[in-house]
Amino acid sequence: MIGVSSDIPGDAQQFHPNIGSSEPAEPSFARARRLRLHTHHELVAIMRTDSPVCHAEGLAAHTQVYIRNGSQPIAATLYQVEGDFLAGDEIGLSEAAWVALGVEEGTVVQVGHAPPLESIACVRQRIYGHRLNGAALTSIVGDVVAGRYADVHLAAFLTATATLPFDEDETYHLTRAMVEAGDRLCAWR
Numbered sequence: 694m695i696g697v698s699s700d701i702p703g704d705a706q707q708f709h710p711n712i713g714s715s716e717p718a719e720p721s722f723a724r725a726r727r728l729r730l731h732t733h734h735e736l737v738a739i740m741r742t743d744s745p746v747c748h749a750e751g752l753a754a755h756t757q758v759y760i761r762n763g764s765q766p767i768a769a770t771l772y773q774v775e776g777d778f779l780a781g782d783e784i785g786l787s788e789a790a791w792v793a794l795g796v797e798e799g800t801v802v803q804v805g806h807a808p809p810l811e812s813i814a815c816v817r818q819r820i821y822g823h824r825l826n827g828a829a830l831t832s833i834v835g836d837v838v839a840g841r842y843a844d845v846h847l848a849a850f851l852t853a854t855a856t857l858p859f860d861e862d863e864t865y866h867l868t869r870a871m872v873e874a875g876d877r878l879c880a881w882r
Contacts, residue, residue, distance in 0.1 A: 720804075723763065723782055723783060723801070724782055724783050725784060726786065727788075728787060730764050731788050734789055734840075735844060736840055737769055738785065738786055738804075738805075739772045739786075740774075741779050742773045743775075746804050747773070750806060751806075757770060757806075758770075758804055759808070759841065760790070761803040763783045766803075766846050767790060768840060780877045784799035784802065787826075809830070810846070812829070812832040815832060816833065816846070822862060825863055830863065830866040830869075
């Protein structure tokens with residue numbers, strides 16, 4: 694059974710910090726399983742509630758998790774199931790997550806908590822009436838393009854921009870960030 698392992702490939706030790714300890718964290722692994730679940734663009738992962746990975750990582754339903762296949766991680770929303778739908782060492786992936794990871798059936802992937810999104814603090818500031826600078830908008834667009842924003846994050850950003858319309862500087866910086874993202878933004882759709 695695949696779970697917490699000390700046989701760690703490459704830079705996997707840096708996947709997430711071991712909070713409260715000077716020891717490097719031991720990452721958790723699971724076998725990828727294609728569920729053929731169509732979620733449009735949302736990256737979804739499903740694991741058993743009694744999964745060793747969920748217990749080792751402290752993962753609960755509807756949390757953001759990082760899943761890594763090699764060097765490119767994705768952030769996905771985790772849902773949990775009970776029973777034999779999945780084996781205890783499997784992580785089921787939606788079509789969008791499957792394609793984003795580029796895995797094959799049974800590929801061993803690394804699973805852990807997604808780190809907090811720094812750009813969400815910018816969205817929160819905007820909700821409270823603060824203007825956003827170019828760096829903040831570039832960070833937000835970068836996280837959107839990288840697939841790190843779940844639908845709830847996108848809704849918060851839209852709420853923030855609808856509550857207080859952009860001024861000229863914000864409009865310029867958002868447009869510039871989107872142009873710089875270029876093909877990456879089009880590919881995300």
